[in-house]
Amino acid sequence: xxxxxxxxxxxxxxxxxxxxxxxxxxxxxxxxxxxxxxxxxxxxxxxxxxxxxxxxxxxxxxxxxxxxxxxxxxxxxxxxxxxxxxxxxxxxxxxxxxxxxxxxxxxxxxxxxxxxxxxxxxxxxxxxxxxxxxxxxxxxxxxxxxxxxxxxxxxxxxxxxxxxxxxxxxxxxxxxxxxxxxxxxxxxxxxxxxxxxxxxxxxxxxxxxxxxxxxxxxxxxxxxxxxxxxxxxxxxxxxxxxxxxxxxxxxxxxxxxxxxxxxxxxxxxxxxxxxxxxxxxxxxxxxxxxxxxxxxxxxxxxxxxxxxxxxxxxxxxxxxxxxxxxxxxxxxxxxxxxxxxxxxxxxxxxxxxxxxxxxxxxxxxxxxxxxxxxxxxxxxxxxxxxxxxxxxxxxxxxxxxxxxxxxxxxxxxxxxxxxxxxxxxxxxxxxxxxxxxxxxxxxxxxxxxxxxxxxxxxxxxxxxxxxxxxxxxxxxxxxxxxxxxxxxxxxxxxxxxxxxxxxxxxxxxxxxxxxxxxxxxxxxxxxxxxxxxxxxxxxxxxxxxxxxxxxxxxxxxxxxxxxx
Amino acid sequence: xxxxxxxxxxxxxxxxxxxxxxxxxxxxxxxxxxxxxxxxxxxxxxxxxxxxxxxxxxxxxxxxxxxxxxxxxxxxxxxxxxxxxxxxxxxxxxxxxxxxxxxxxxxxxxxxxxxxxxxxxxxxxxxxxxxxxxxxxxxxxxxxxxx
Numbered sequence: 001x002x003x004x005x006x007x008x009x010x011x012x013x014x015x016x017x018x019x020x021x022x023x024x025x026x027x028x029x030x031x032x033x034x035x036x037x038x039x040x041x042x043x044x045x046x047x048x049x050x051x052x053x054x055x056x057x058x059x060x061x062x063x064x065x066x067x068x069x070x071x072x073x074x075x076x077x078x079x080x081x082x083x084x085x086x087x088x089x090x091x092x093x094x095x096x097x098x099x100x101x102x103x104x105x106x107x108x109x110x111x112x113x114x115x116x117x118x119x120x121x122x123x124x125x126x127x128x129x130x131x132x133x134x135x136x137x138x139x140x141x142x143x144x145x146x147x148x149x150x151x152x153x154x155x156x157x158x159x160x161x162x163x164x165x166x167x168x169x170x171x172x173x174x175x176x177x178x179x180x181x182x183x184x185x186x187x188x189x190x191x192x193x194x195x196x197x198x199x200x201x202x203x204x205x206x207x208x209x210x211x212x213x214x215x216x217x218x219x220x221x222x223x224x225x226x227x228x229x230x231x232x233x234x235x236x237x238x239x240x241x242x243x244x245x246x247x248x249x250x251x252x253x254x255x256x257x258x259x260x261x262x263x264x265x266x267x268x269x270x271x272x273x274x275x276x277x278x279x280x281x282x283x284x285x286x287x288x289x290x291x292x293x294x295x296x297x298x299x300x301x302x303x304x305x306x307x308x309x310x311x312x313x314x315x316x317x318x319x320x321x322x323x324x325x326x327x328x329x330x331x332x333x334x335x336x337x338x339x340x341x342x343x344x345x346x347x348x349x350x351x352x353x354x355x356x357x358x359x360x361x362x363x364x365x366x367x368x369x370x371x372x373x374x375x376x377x378x379x380x381x382x383x384x385x386x387x388x389x390x391x392x393x394x395x396x397x398x399x400x401x402x403x404x405x406x407x408x409x410x411x412x413x414x415x416x417x418x419x420x421x422x423x424x425x426x427x428x429x430x431x432x433x434x435x436x437x438x439x440x441x442x443x444x445x446x447x448x449x450x451x452x453x454x455x456x457x458x459x460x461x462x463x464x465x466x467x468x469x470x471x472x473x474x475x476x477x478x479x480x481x482x483x484x485x486x487x488x489x490x491x492x493x494x495x496x497x498x499x500x501x502x503x504x505x506x507x508x509x510x511x512x513x514x515x516x517x518x519x520x521x522x523x524x525x526x527x528x529x530x531x532x533x534x535x536x537x538x539x540x541x542x543x544x545x546x547x548x549x550x551x552x553x554x555x556x557x558x559x560x561x562x563x564x
Numbered sequence: 565x566x567x568x569x570x571x572x573x574x575x576x577x578x579x580x581x582x583x584x585x586x587x588x589x590x591x592x593x594x595x596x597x598x599x600x601x602x603x604x605x606x607x608x609x610x611x612x613x614x615x616x617x618x619x620x621x622x623x624x625x626x627x628x629x630x631x632x633x634x635x636x637x638x639x640x641x642x643x644x645x646x647x648x649x650x651x652x653x654x655x656x657x658x659x660x661x662x663x664x665x666x667x668x669x670x671x672x673x674x675x676x677x678x679x680x681x682x683x684x685x686x687x688x689x690x691x692x693x694x695x696x697x698x699x700x701x702x703x704x705x706x707x708x709x710x711x
Contacts, residue, residue, distance in 0.1 A: 345664060348663060350632075352661040352684060353576055356684055357576075357579065359684060359685060360585075360686040361578070389685055392684030399663065
């Protein structure tokens with residue numbers, strides 16, 4: 001493995017996208033450790049068999065091939081190595097030791113293969129113990145079968161690469177494990193069917209001991225299980241139709257031929273028919289059963305697919321409906337906006353005209369007929385003018401409110417603390433005689449329209465300023481807070497406050513909680529504030545107590561994403 | 565010509581009267597010509613229709629133009645004034661109660677020289693109007709050929 005590939009193993013960004021797995025998939029790693037441990041236990045038993053000379057531990061049944069001492073040692077090494085690696089140890093030395101053990105197991109296999117290839121005797125076969133059953137062997141005493149040797153090499157490779165994350169290396173790992181699995185499986189099937197060593201192929205492939213084969217199956221399976229998150233088994237564990245099909249078909253594909261083989265072989269052994277019939281019957285039975293399962297699975301997958309397509313169609317219908325509703329709503333909004341434009345234009349042009357006339361001629365009356373009117377008459381005229389001008393202010397305020405509703409929104413990051421500071425300075429500059437303590441929390445930022453947010457804070461701080469005019473030690477606060485788990489901003493004062501029974505009408509336009517004699521104003525300030533907060537997708541709430549003060553708490557970005 | 569003229573285009577008789585009152589105290593002003601709609605204003609400026617006898621060499625120092633007019637509205641009149649060779653340089657100040665941004669933009673786009681908002685308070689209105697009138701009559705240098 002080159003250094004580049006090492007990088008790929010440790011660099012998480014190059015990992016392939018993980019497949020979503022069924023819930024029980026994570027337990028596969030633990031199962032892998034158990035399988036590997038069981039294999040190493042078999043190796044340990046084999047060694048014990050040789051040390052204490054227990055035949056049933058060497059060869060299970062008399063006459064069967066034995067697990068050679070070297071084999072037992074290599075199984076112990078590779079099984080233990082995998083058991084350790086499957087548990088994903090943190091310590092580097094543990095992994096290094098495990099890899100070294102696997103490599104040692106592989107080396108045993110490799111050297112034995114070298115002996116087979118060259119015909120040389122390296123003297124390793126009886127290094128540990130002397131094989132007493134030397135006559136029963138087709139090879140040199142104490143030497144493992146060539147398939148066994150090959151499997152140690154294959155599994156050493158697989159164990160060495162078991163933690164690989166790169167798909168290509170992962171495939172090499174699983175390929176080795178599967179090759180070893182097939183070889184061991186072949187040996188086990190031979191035992192199941194009672195294969196006799198007739199012919200050179202059979203001789204060399206049936207000399208693996210039954211428990212050696214079992215250990216190989218366990219280790220190969222453990223390698224595949226340890227790689228559940230990334231490897232082939234991820235396909236089986238996948239929480240999709242692919243995983244569903246694999247989980248359904250694989251057991252049948254493995255189990256049915258195996259069982260059918262045993263079944264028809266039993267008939268052959270009973271001499272009901274010959275070898276050719278056995279093969280033919282086996283093939284037919286396998287074809288029939290596999291075809292049936294495949295067709296049943298196809299039907300099921302087809303049904304799932306049809307359901308998915310129905311769901312897709314339903315989704316598309318819902319989307320179309322949603323789109324239609326959105327465009328309807330947009331049209332309604334546009335119409336409402338046009339109406340608002342017309343209304344505003346009407347206030348600007350048509351309603352203000354008569355008001356100007358009233359005030360203008362009342363002024364003319366004052367100027368030209370003052371002496372004739374007398375004090376009472378002049379007072380009436382003064383009242384007429386005051387009312388006309390108040391009317392004018394109300395219309396302006398109304399226009400301003402509608403302008404806020406219609407204005408284009410920008411979204412920028414706004415430093416609310418700095419904004420509050422500059423508004424506080426303006427207020428103080430306008431009435432230098434008043435000493436109001438401003439407590440403005442630093443570093444409060446929000447996303448929103450800078451112009452609208454200025455109007456918002458101008459109104460809230462202006463109100464606080466106004467309503468603290470009779471407080472002995474006026475304090476106006478701007479701070480951060482929370483509203484239903486969302487970040488909020490709070491403007492608080494210790495001024496005149498209001499009665500909580502009035503709280504519902506706090507934000508309605510032209511509704512005033514104080515008489516003009518107490519505090520001046522035209523009653524759209526809080527309506528304006530609420531309009532701005534709503535346009536930002538937030539909400540505002542007021543709290544107060546008469547004579548103690550008021551608190552306004554608003555959020556700005558609550559439902560920003562839902563805004564059309 | 566002794567003194568200068570202002571042409572007031574205003575369809576509301578009350579406002580005609582109030583504007584005249586506001587300008588009355590200015591002695592530099594020769595007289596305020598008042599017309600009630602856009603067409604008449606155009607006839608007056610171009611010396612046509614009922615005004616064919618008029619000496620069109622005399623152009624007003626400024627046209628005070630209300631946006632909301634019968635027959636032809638202020639924007640249309642302004643466009644016609646700007647479109648005609650004879651009147652394209654006449655100073656036009658919009659005089660309106662509208663503070664709508666749209667109206668302000670459209671006014672300048674149509675070629676207005678100034679935008680004056682009618683205040684709802686009569687004293688403020690007088691002050692603003694007199695200031696504007698003084699500027700157009702005394703400070704501003706009219707285009708050549710204007711008397």
